[in-house]
Amino acid sequence: MVFRFMNEMSLNDLKSEISSMFNINAELFSIKYFLPRNKRTLITISNDKDLRRMVNFNANSDTTDIYILKKAENRIIRSVVADSGMLTDANTTSLDTLDEAKRQRLCTDWNRMIAGVGQVFSSPKAFRDALHKYAIANSFMYRFIKNDRSRVTAECTVEGCPWRIHASRSSAKQEFMIKKINDTHTCGKELSKESRRLASQRWVASIIKDKLRETPNYKPMDIANDLQREYGLSLNYSQAWRGKFFAKKELHNSHEEACNQLPWFCERIIETNPGSVALLQTSDDSRFRFFVAFHASLYGFEHGCRPLLFLDDLSLKANKQWKFIVATAVDGENDIYPVAFCVVDSETSENWHWFLVQLKSAFTLSRVITFVSSCQNGLEEELSKVFEDSFHCYSEQCLVQNFRTEMENTWTQEVKDKMVDHLRRAIYACKVDEFNESIENIRIQSKELAEWVLAMKPESWSDAFIKGSRHGHYSSGAAEKFNSWVPTRYEPSVLQIVDILRCKLMELMFSRRESSNTWTEALVPSANQKVQEEMIKARSLGVICSAGSVFEVSDESTNIVNTETRECTCRRWQVTGLPCVHALAVLEQTNQCIYDYCSKYFSTGCYHLAYSLSINPIPDVGRPVCTNLFHAASTWPPRTRRLAGRPKEKPAEPRIVIKRAVHCSKCQGLGHNKQTCKAQI
Numbered sequence: 001m002v003f004r005f006m007n008e009m010s011l012n013d014l015k016s017e018i019s020s021m022f023n024i025n026a027e028l029f030s031i032k033y034f035l036p037r038n039k040r041t042l043i044t045i046s047n048d049k050d051l052r053r054m055v056n057f058n059a060n061s062d063t064t065d066i067y068i069l070k071k072a073e074n075r076i077i078r079s080v081v082a083d084s085g086m087l088t089d090a091n092t093t094s095l096d097t098l099d100e101a102k103r104q105r106l107c108t109d110w111n112r113m114i115a116g117v118g119q120v121f122s123s124p125k126a127f128r129d130a131l132h133k134y135a136i137a138n139s140f141m142y143r144f145i146k147n148d149r150s151r152v153t154a155e156c157t158v159e160g161c162p163w164r165i166h167a168s169r170s171s172a173k174q175e176f177m178i179k180k181i182n183d184t185h186t187c188g189k190e191l192s193k194e195s196r197r198l199a200s201q202r203w204v205a206s207i208i209k210d211k212l213r214e215t216p217n218y219k220p221m222d223i224a225n226d227l228q229r230e231y232g233l234s235l236n237y238s239q240a241w242r243g244k245f246f247a248k249k250e251l252h253n254s255h256e257e258a259c260n261q262l263p264w265f266c267e268r269i270i271e272t273n274p275g276s277v278a279l280l281q282t283s284d285d286s287r288f289r290f291f292v293a294f295h296a297s298l299y300g301f302e303h304g305c306r307p308l309l310f311l312d313d314l315s316l317k318a319n320k321q322w323k324f325i326v327a328t329a330v331d332g333e334n335d336i337y338p339v340a341f342c343v344v345d346s347e348t349s350e351n352w353h354w355f356l357v358q359l360k361s362a363f364t365l366s367r368v369i370t371f372v373s374s375c376q377n378g379l380e381e382e383l384s385k386v387f388e389d390s391f392h393c394y395s396e397q398c399l400v401q402n403f404r405t406e407m408e409n410t411w412t413q414e415v416k417d418k419m420v421d422h423l424r425r426a427i428y429a430c431k432v433d434e435f436n437e438s439i440e441n442i443r444i445q446s447k448e449l450a451e452w453v454l455a456m457k458p459e460s461w462s463d464a465f466i467k468g469s470r471h472g473h474y475s476s477g478a479a480e481k482f483n484s485w486v487p488t489r490y491e492p493s494v495l496q497i498v499d500i501l502r503c504k505l506m507e508l509m510f511s512r513r514e515s516s517n518t519w520t521e522a523l524v525p526s527a528n529q530k531v532q533e534e535m536i537k538a539r540s541l542g543v544i545c546s547a548g549s550v551f552e553v554s555d556e557s558t559n560i561v562n563t564e565t566r567e568c569t570c571r572r573w574q575v576t577g578l579p580c581v582h583a584l585a586v587l588e589q590t591n592q593c594i595y596d597y598c599s600k601y602f603s604t605g606c607y608h609l610a611y612s613l614s615i616n617p618i619p620d621v622g623r624p625v626c627t628n629l630f631h632a633a634s635t636w637p638p639r640t641r642r643l644a645g646r647p648k649e650k651p652a653e654p655r656i657v658i659k660r661a662v663h664c665s666k667c668q669g670l671g672h673n674k675q676t677c678k679a680q681i
Contacts, residue, residue, distance in 0.1 A: 009051075010048050010051070011031075011045060011046075011047060011048050011050070011051050012026075014031070014051065015029075015031070018031070018068060022068070029068050029069060030044055030045075030068075030069050031044070031045045031066060031067070031068060031069075032044050032045065032066070032067045032069060033045065033054050033058075033064065033065065033066050033067065034065065109137075110133040110134060110136060110137035111134065111137045111138060113130035113131070113133050113134045113137075114130060114131060114134040114165070114178070114181070115178075115405040116178065116181060116183075116405070116409045117178050117179065117180065117181055117409060118177065118178065118404040118405070118407060118416060119177065119178045119401075119404065119405055120175045120176065120177050120401050120404065121167070121175075121176045121177070122176070122314075122315075122479060123176055123483075124147075124148075124149060124150075124151075124152050124167075124176055126176070127152055127167050127176055127178075128147075128152060131152075131154060131165070132203065136231060136233065138185075140156055140157075140158075140163070140185060140187065141156070141157040141158075142154045142155060142156055142157060142163075143155060143157050146166075150168060150169050151166070151167070151168035151169070152166070152167050152168070153165070153166045153167075156185065156187055158186075158187035160186065160187075161185055161186050161187040162182050162184050162185075162186065163182055163183065163184060163185050163187075164180070164181070164182045165178065165180070165181045165182075166178070166179050166180040166181070167179060201239070201242045201243050201245075201246050202246055203243075204223070204227070204235070204239065204240065204242070204243025204244075204246075204247075205243050205244075205246035205247035206247075207227070207231075207243075208223055208226075208243060208244065208247050209247045211226075212244065212247045212248065218244065220237050220240035220241040220244055221237065221240065223235070223240040223243065223244060224236070224237065224239070224240040227240070261493075261495050262280050262288070262290055262494065262495060263280055265278070265495050265498070265499075265618075266278040266279065266280050268618050268620070269292065269294075269502075269618065272616045272617070272618050273294055273295055273296070273615060273616050274295065275295030275298070275299075276292075276293065276294045276295045276298075277291065277292070277293045277298075277340075277358065277361075277362045278291070278292050278293075279291045279358060281354070287345055288343075288345075289342060289343070289344050289351060289354055289355075290342065290343040290344075290494060290498070291340070291341075291342045291354075291355065291358045292340065292341055292342070292498060293339065293340035293341075293358075293359070293362045294502070294505065294615050295613065296505075296509055296613035296614055296615045297337070297338060297339050297340070297505065297509075297615070298339065298340075298362055298363065298364070299612075299613050300337065300509075300609065300610040300611060300612065300613065301329050301337065301339045301610070302363060302364065302365045302367075303606075303609045303610070303612075304331065304332075304601075304606045304607060304608070304609035304610025304611070304612070305329040305330065305331055305332075305337055305601065305606075305610055306329070306330070306469070306471055306577070306599070306601040307367050307368060307369045307370060307469075308329060308330060308369070308370050308372070308468075308469070308470060308471065308473065309327050309328070309329055309339065309369055309370070309371050309372070310326075310327070310328045310329070310330075310371075310372045310373070310395070310475070310476030310478060311325070311326070311327055311371055311372070311373040311379060312325075312326045312328070312373070312374070312476055312478040312479060313325050313326075313347045313374075314326065314478065314479040314482060314483075316482060316483055316486050316497065322343050322344070322345065322494060322497075323343075323344050323345065323346055323347050323351075324341055324342070324343060324344075324482065325341065325342040325344060325347070325351065325352065325355045326338065326340075326341045326342075326478045326482065327339045327340045327341070327355075327359055328476050328478045330471075330473050330476075331512075331607060331610050331611075332523075332524040332526075332527065332601055332602045332603065332604075332606055332607040332610070333524050333525070333526050333607070334472075334473055334526060335512075336476060336477055336478065336481050337610065338478075338481075338501075338505060338508075339359075340358075340359055340362060341501065342354075342355045342358070343494050343497075343498070349381075349382060352379060352382050353382045353385065353386065356382055356383065356386040356387065357386055360386055360387060368389050368390060368391070368468075369387060369390045369391075370390065370391045370392075370393060370468030370469055370470060371383055371387070371390055371391065371392050371393070371468075372392075372393045372394070372395050372470065372474070372475075372476070373392070373393075373394070373395060374394070374395060374398040375394040375395070375398050375399060375402065375456065375460070375461075379392065380392050390468075391466070391467050391468030391469075392460065392468070393460055393461055393466055393468055393470060394456075394457075394460050394461040395474065395475045395476065396424070396427055396461070396474035396475045397474075397475040399423070399427070399456065399461055400420055400423060400424070402456075403419075403420065403423050403449075403452075403453070404416065404420065406449055406452050407419065407446075407449065408446070415445065418445075419442060419445060419446075419449070422438045422439075422441045422442045423438070423442065423453065425437075425438040425441075426438035426439060426442075426453065426458070426462055427461055427462055427463070427474065428463060429462055429463060429464045430463050430464060430570060430571035430572050430574075430575050431464055431570070431571055432464050432465075434464065435458065435462055435464040435465075439453060439454065463571075463575045464571075469575075469577070470575075471575075471576055471577040471599065471601070472575065472576045472577075482501070485500060485501060485504040486500050486501070499618065502615060502618070503617075505615050506614070506615040506616075506617065509611050509613070509614055509615055510614065512611050513608075513611040513612070516604065516607055516608060516611065519604050519607075521604065522595040522603060522604060523595060523598060523602050523603060523604065524602055524603070524604055524607050527578060527598065527602035530578060531578060531579070531584070531594060531598070534578075534579075534580070534581045534584050535584050535588065535594075537581050538581045538582070538584035538585040538588055539585070539588065541553050541554065541555050541581065541582065541585040542554045543585050543586055543589045546560075548564075549562055549563045549564035549565075550562050551563070551586045553568075553582040553585050553586060555581075555582070559582045561573075561582050561583050561585075561586045563583070563586060563587070563590075563592070563597065566583075566597060568580050568582050568583050570582060577598065577599030577601065577602060578598050578599065578602060579594060579597050579598065583597065664677045
């Protein structure tokens with residue numbers, strides 16, 4: 001069913017056509033439409049001028065969706081599509097149905113925030129954030145029984161409801177983990193008016209920040225209506241207003257700092273540390289990216305560290321507003337070696353791509369690099385675009401964490417630990433048969449879990465299959481290191497955080513350089529100790545020379561060692577970069593220098609190269625920076641937060657009373673009267 005939509009058509013003519021098309025009374029419905037690229041608010045057509053405005057707004061569009069709503073109800077009777085001058089009937093739908101579908105998708109995502117016992121979080125704050133969203137998705141209120149840095153316990157607020165959760169730091173790795181949970185509710189899970197308690201000011205600000213950036217005139221009532229429709233939360237006007245206030249403050253402060261302080265800081269980094277890369281990219285919508293790589297770190301990585309980089313995205317505990325994208329390497333002692341980092345507002349593929357492009361341009365040497373990252377950030381595609389010949393692996397920490405969430409909640413902790421041990425053996429397996437043995441051990445307990453492990457692409461995380469070289473290092477620990485560097489007693493700005501990191505890197509380069517000056521062995525201490533321990537085992541092995549550089553070594557099995565290609569059939573030599581026990585047996589019998597057959601990245605010389613350069617201080621970084629005198633006058637001193645309560649009034653100025661001079665009637669003197677006069681008359 002179609003009809004012609006003429007440019008000169010009036011609103012009454014349009015309503016008449018729609019009435020005849022759908023057999024409804026024109027007085028019982030209204031007509032609405034969405035603005036181009038804005039599907040948030042429906043615009044009502046009330047007169048001919050509104051109709052012309054709709055036509056002009058959609059002049060460049062091939063189609064225009066028009067919604068026919070029954071008055072006094074939030075229900076779409078018909079959605080009509082205007083296409084090339086024609087109106088066509090679309091399927092009946094409902095705004096309530098659309099909102100409910102969106103809410104269901106959101107609830108599904110947030111319902112997965114709490115997976116069960118064994119789930120690991122980066123910090124208590126991360127756990128509380130996940131619990132907050134989980135409560136909203138499941139429509140219940142909770143209260144904290146215990147809430148500190150080491151443990152968090154919460155229960156349902158309804159008396160008699162058994163729902164309860166407890167999380168604390170594990171004794172082994174100090175990870176914040178869910179230890180107990182009773183996921184049963186007997187309260188009916190009704191939020192009603194108490195939902196306002198879940199919508200804190202900062203939570204509302206975090207939700208609406210992106211919308212506010214795109215729509216600066218986002219009204220508090222619209223915010224309240226959107227949160228009610230999308231999240232099922234009932235907010236009053238003041239809550240929505242305060243949430244908008246915090247969001248605007250965060251957007252304004254970040255953009256102000258990026259425009260006024262960070263350009264100067266970039267120049268100072270390059271001036272004081274020649275060869276460093278400091279790049280700031282800003283946009284009109286209050287977004288910016290800030291990339292930093294010091295020359296000392298770049299030189300040390302390229303000349304003294306193995307071609308292995310860990311890519312992490314992390315939120316610092318001191319300032320959750322920003323995401324830090326970090327590239328870290330490892331030195332010969334397997335200690336973390338920061339190479340470059342970038343400050344962004346969110347973790348997106350676009351930001352990752354930009355970071356990788358800047359990282360590649362900062363390098364001066366071309367070599368094949370093995371990248372290790374989380375299995376959830378989807379970096380493989382971006383890496384292949386920028387570093388064409390690189391290899392990509394999943395981090396052990398991420399894989400183990402995901403593995404724990406797939407376990408059955410009914411399993412005991414002992415069984416879960418045993419399963420994780422089998423997974424780690426599969427990660428460290430150098431040969432295919434060792435890998436298969438670990439998978440079979442998992443399969444005995446759970447076939448589904450074994451299939452999940454195989455579906456996670458073992459070629460991206462098991463030593464038996466990966467093409468890159470990790471040299472026995474599987475996770476970075478960047479989050480713990482960076483968070484330990486930045487103090488949490490106050491909320492530092494981006495400039496302050498970056499300068500804190502610079503100071504820590506400067507200390508790290510100096511202290512490690514000084515400590516390594518006392519080393520006398522050819523290998524770094526940790527590598528030298530491993531070789532010496534393996535040498536004790538190697539002396540009991542039998543060695544048979546086959547031909548030239550090929551040898552046969554017997555222990556529980558027979559392994560073939562080729563000293564020319566630096567290979568052994570056990571594959572540990574190739575995987576770790578240090579001679580395996582079989583290779584050491586051959587080198588010992590043939591009187592060859594063991595250190596000549598170790599990877600150069602474990603040598604003391606390479607370690608010295610990694611820390612040979614220094615990061616120089618920036619003496620005036622603490623000084624307030626502003627390039628505009630007018631701006632300086634308006635923003636300094638910084639605004640402080642208004643105290644709670646009514647402002648105290650200043651006390652009234654004391655009244656100054658001018659006393660009249662007193663004259664004595666006896667002697668005509670001043671300062672006394674005749675009663676106190678002592679003059680003799």
